[in-house]
Amino acid sequence: MTVARVIVDVPSRDTDRTFDYAIPERLAAWVEVGSRVAVPFGPRKLQGIVTSLAADAEVDKAKLKPLEEVLDAIPPLSPELVSLGEWMSRRWLCPLTVALQAMLPAALKGRSEKYVVPASGAAWTEEETARSGGLLLALGKGKPLKLAALLQQYPEQGQLLKKWLREGRLEERQRVEDPLSVKTVLTVYPAEPARLREAAGAIPARAGKQRELARHLAERNEPVALARLTEAMQTTSATIRSLEERGLVEIRAVREDRDPYADREFPASAPLSLTEKQAEALAPIVRALDEGVSRTFLLHGVTGSGKTEIYLQAIQRCLESRREAIVLVPEIALTPQMVERFKSRFGARVAVLHSRLSNGERYDEWRKIREGRAQVAVGARSAIFAPFTSIGLIVIDEEHETSYKQEESPKYHARDVAVERARVHGAAVVLGSATPALETYEAAAGGGRRAEPEEPYYIALPERVANRPLPKVHIVDMREELKLGNRAMFSRLLADGIRARLARQEQMVLLLNRRGYATFVMCRSCGYTAACPHCEIALTYHRGSHNLRCHYCGYSEAEPTTCPSCDSPHIRFFGTGTQKVEEALAAAFPGIRVIRMDVDTTTEKGSHERWLTEFRERRADVLLGTQMVAKGLDFPHVTLVGVLAADAALRLPDFRASERTFQLLTQVAGRAGRHELPGEVIIQTYDPEHESITFAQGHDYTGFAERALVLRKQLGYPPYGRLISITFAHESVPMLLSIGGEFASGLRGKAASAGIGKDFDAGGRAALEVLGPVASPIARLKDRYRFQCMVKYRGDFDASLLVSGALGAIGDAVKRGGVQVSVDVDPQMLL
Numbered sequence: 126m127t128v129a130r131v132i133v134d135v136p137s138r139d140t141d142r143t144f145d146y147a148i149p150e151r152l153a154a155w156v157e158v159g160s161r162v163a164v165p166f167g168p169r170k171l172q173g174i175v176t177s178l179a180a181d182a183e184v185d186k187a188k189l190k191p192l193e194e195v196l197d198a199i200p201p202l203s204p205e206l207v208s209l210g211e212w213m214s215r216r217w218l219c220p221l222t223v224a225l226q227a228m229l230p231a232a233l234k235g236r237s238e239k240y241v242v243p244a245s246g247a248a249w250t251e252e253e254t255a256r257s258g259g260l261l262l263a264l265g266k267g268k269p270l271k272l273a274a275l276l277q278q279y280p281e282q283g284q285l286l287k288k289w290l291r292e293g294r295l296e297e298r299q300r301v302e303d304p305l306s307v308k309t310v311l312t313v314y315p316a317e318p319a320r321l322r323e324a325a326g327a328i329p330a331r332a333g334k335q336r337e338l339a340r341h342l343a344e345r346n347e348p349v350a351l352a353r354l355t356e357a358m359q360t361t362s363a364t365i366r367s368l369e370e371r372g373l374v375e376i377r378a379v380r381e382d383r384d385p386y387a388d389r390e391f392p393a394s395a396p397l398s399l400t401e402k403q404a405e406a407l408a409p410i411v412r413a414l415d416e417g418v419s420r421t422f423l424l425h426g427v428t429g430s431g432k433t434e435i436y437l438q439a440i441q442r443c444l445e446s447r448r449e450a451i452v453l454v455p456e457i458a459l460t461p462q463m464v465e466r467f468k469s470r471f472g473a474r475v476a477v478l479h480s481r482l483s484n485g486e487r488y489d490e491w492r493k494i495r496e497g498r499a500q501v502a503v504g505a506r507s508a509i510f511a512p513f514t515s516i517g518l519i520v521i522d523e524e525h526e527t528s529y530k531q532e533e534s535p536k537y538h539a540r541d542v543a544v545e546r547a548r549v550h551g552a553a554v555v556l557g558s559a560t561p562a563l564e565t566y567e568a569a570a571g572g573g574r575r576a577e578p579e580e581p582y583y584i585a586l587p588e589r590v591a592n593r594p595l596p597k598v599h600i601v602d603m604r605e606e607l608k609l610g611n612r613a614m615f616s617r618l619l620a621d622g623i624r625a626r627l628a629r630q631e632q633m634v635l636l637l638n639r640r641g642y643a644t645f646v647m648c649r650s651c652g653y654t655a656a657c658p659h660c661e662i663a664l665t666y667h668r669g670s671h672n673l674r675c676h677y678c679g680y681s682e683a684e685p686t687t688c689p690s691c692d693s694p695h696i697r698f699f700g701t702g703t704q705k706v707e708e709a710l711a712a713a714f715p716g717i718r719v720i721r722m723d724v725d726t727t728t729e730k731g732s733h734e735r736w737l738t739e740f741r742e743r744r745a746d747v748l749l750g751t752q753m754v755a756k757g758l759d760f761p762h763v764t765l766v767g768v769l770a771a772d773a774a775l776r777l778p779d780f781r782a783s784e785r786t787f788q789l790l791t792q793v794a795g796r797a798g799r800h801e802l803p804g805e806v807i808i809q810t811y812d813p814e815h816e817s818i819t820f821a822q823g824h825d826y827t828g829f830a831e832r833a834l835v836l837r838k839q840l841g842y843p844p845y846g847r848l849i850s851i852t853f854a855h856e857s858v859p860m861l862l863s864i865g866g867e868f869a870s871g872l873r874g875k876a877a878s879a880g881i882g883k884d885f886d887a888g889g890r891a892a893l894e895v896l897g898p899v900a901s902p903i904a905r906l907k908d909r910y911r912f913q914c915m916v917k918y919r920g921d922f923d924a925s926l927l928v929s930g931a932l933g934a935i936g937d938a939v940k941r942g943g944v945q946v947s948v949d950v951d952p953q954m955l956l
């Protein structure tokens with residue numbers, strides 16, 4: 126092979142095709158499908174990825190420019206991932222390079238020199254040393270050598286170098302000294318507990334904080350990071366230094382390991398003996414694993430039904446057959462608690478990938494997978510691209526979660542990617558949820574209407590483990606509360622519930638459903654609301670800085686004192702934030718200990734974990750938060766879950782609003798009473814008859830789904846029809862109307878000539894309907910107006926192909942006018 130087809134990393138229409146390059150002799154051993162390369166491109170030098178190799182070029186071979194460099198010793202993408210990228214680019218209408226880049230760890234993007242060093246403990250025979258022609262000698266000097274230089278200097282040894290890199294005897298480094306690996310943390314080492322306790326007694330009362338600290342450390346009896354201690358104990362490092370002066374602690378700078386979980390002990394866990402129901406659920410999955418056929422399962426199990434144990438045992442089976450497993454969990458649920466369950470069972474064979482890791486850490490975990498040191502990848506959405514070569518099982522926990530859809534290009538859904546990868550690998554896919562997406566449920570169960578379940582195969586776990594009951598759910602009509610003169614944030618029932626838990630020292634989870642319940646500013650006299658002058662979006666009030674901010678473009682302005690529209694002084698901040706609830710709790714229940722978890726309190730790395738640990742250790746009574754407290758948490762002492770403003774998101778202009786609300790309520794209710802203590806749930810709402818709320822009260826997923834599906838069918842929404850939304854953005858509205866109109870009529874024409882009608886009837890015939898162009902729900906963003914066309918279709922044809930054809934036809938006009946176009950296939954968020 127002497128020609129490489131390369132896709133360059135420029136995400137535009139014009140460059141969305143491969144370009145041919147000659148492979149120079151010296152690089153011949155290194156260029157593979159999936160290699161990252163540097164190539165000349167006109168006057169520029171670009172990065173690209175080799176998507177195929179060919180013996181001959183499409184143009185005159187003598188005119189081909191040569192590849193300049195191979196950027197990694199071992200290609201970061203396998204041929205399988207390259208073709209997956211091609212599939213994604215067709216499926217979600219994005220440039221191929223965008224799909225391929227999404228699979229690379231961030232540390233591999235951009236330019237950086239690569240170095241090669243011998244791995245610690247690696248050894249070579251004399252014969253190998255001789256064959257290496259001086260290469261090993263050079264490396265043996267202990268200094269990392271540049272990969273590019275080695276390729277130049279030892280052209281004959283290319284294959285050897287590559288072999289040793291693959292075997293892990295040589296290692297590839299990003300930098301000579303990776304600054305991340307020498308990071309240190311100040312750590313407090315306490316003295317013996319007995320000594321601490323004795324000394325605490327002798328510390329004078331005026332140094333009460335020191336005394337409290339000494340007692341705390343005696344109880345804790347293990348080293349703790351200084352920063353963590355000051356925060357947990359609400360004290361300063363000076364106080365801890367005073368303890369050091371007293372000889373009660375020692376503060377040392379400790380090298381922080383790059384393995385984010387390295388300092389944690391994971392007690393080994395053995396497989397539980399499954400309940401009868403669990404065993405029944407596992408059986409068909411094991412059968413598929415043993416047969417090595419690709420099959421998808423929907424594991425529909427109520428909260429606390431023991432789905433995770435089924436995942437674990439399925440993974441076990443997969444590993445026994447020497448294949449690898451990927452487990453996806455929503456980013457927000459990727460807590461130490463979740464990670465612990467996998468690490469305890471499979472130890473060092475687990476690699477963890479999530480966004481809170483630094484680029485260096487992520488890269489390390491990614492390399493563990495690629496080099497075969499890990500066989501289980503646990504991670505958020507993008508872990509679906511884990512560079513395994515022999516996948517046996519893919520698990521998607523909480524498969525209904527919206528975070529599995531990426532909202533920026535490539536706008537892929539991890540569920541679809543999982544099914545496609547599984548098809549190629551002959552792997553099983555397990556989609557688990559207590560509240561499956563209606564699309565998944567309809568496909569699997571057909572709502573019980575189909576005699577033979579098709580793909581995915583439906584497995585139900587309708588009961589909790591050990592016959593624990595699902596919690597009792599009460600609904601409180603907040604309008605009634607108001608009529609009775611209760612203007613507080615908490616209904617009488619909820620307030621009583623909180624008081625009772627405080628008295629019994631049990632714990633509570635309070636959810637503030639803030640989606641659609643923005644903290645906006647409104648004039649009570651004229652109804653004026655503050656909106657961003659650049660985007661059609663209400664400004665959000667920020668308490669700390671007393672200003673109003675746009676969450677889309679960052680615009681901010683000072684909090685108004687009088688209404689800009691009518692001069693009335695009755696302009697004020699509306700809606701409820703978690704901060705306000707926290708204050709109300711403190712006022713109503715003196716001494717209550719609250720942990721507030723929302724975007725503001727969890728931005729710092731590791732803070733999310735820290736809060737949850739504190740709550741687990743029962744150092745707080747209430748865990749208060751937004752959506753992030755609803756998922757996957759398993760705390761034995763939580764006996765009350767309260768939902769403030771359950772209906773806040775119901776009125777969003779999105780056909781999935783009631784599905785999302787039902788899912789959220791059911792999930793959060795599932796946090797209560799998961800262990801010995803029974804649980805209770807109180808839902809406050811202004812809309813107590815809404816189906817999302819009444820079905821959640823009855824823990825009745827099936828009832829909810831059947832009703833919702835009837836509506837979906839009438840309206841031709843998913844799962845009975847599919848959507849593609851195309852958004853055009855530009856400063857000028859007439860331009861948008863003309864481009865949008867041209868696109869819509871072009872697409873209609875293409876559909877008609879393909880024999881596809883526009884009528885969306887119940888008969889299930891192929892149909893395609895183009896709605897719009899109309900102003901988008903966000904009508905202006907960053908000073909650009911936005912118009913959208915919604916394509917609604919059904920039937921067995923490639924609608925994406927038609928859309929891409931229609932976009933191609935207006936391509937020149939779009940380019941000339943400088944119109945931005947974005948396409949979302951199967952959109953999840955209609956806002």
Ligand SMILES: Nc1ncnc2c1ncn2[C@@H]1O[C@H](COP(=O)(O)OP(=O)(O)OP(=O)(O)O)[C@@H](O)[C@H]1O
Pocket residue numbers: 397398399400403426427428429430431432433434558559590757758759795799
């Ligand atoms: N076979 C078993 N024997 C004993 N205990 C079990 C068994 N299976 C699961 N459990 C326990 O039951 C509890 C609930 O299980 P798990 O967290 O796996 O449920 P889940 O279905 O994943 O719940 P959710 O959807 O709410 O996250 C856990 O504490 C778990 O340890």
Ligand SMILES: [Zn+2]
Pocket residue numbers: 648649650651652653688689690691692693
């Ligand atoms: Zn006003």
Ligand SMILES: [Zn+2]
Pocket residue numbers: 657658659660662675676677678679680907
């Ligand atoms: Zn804005």
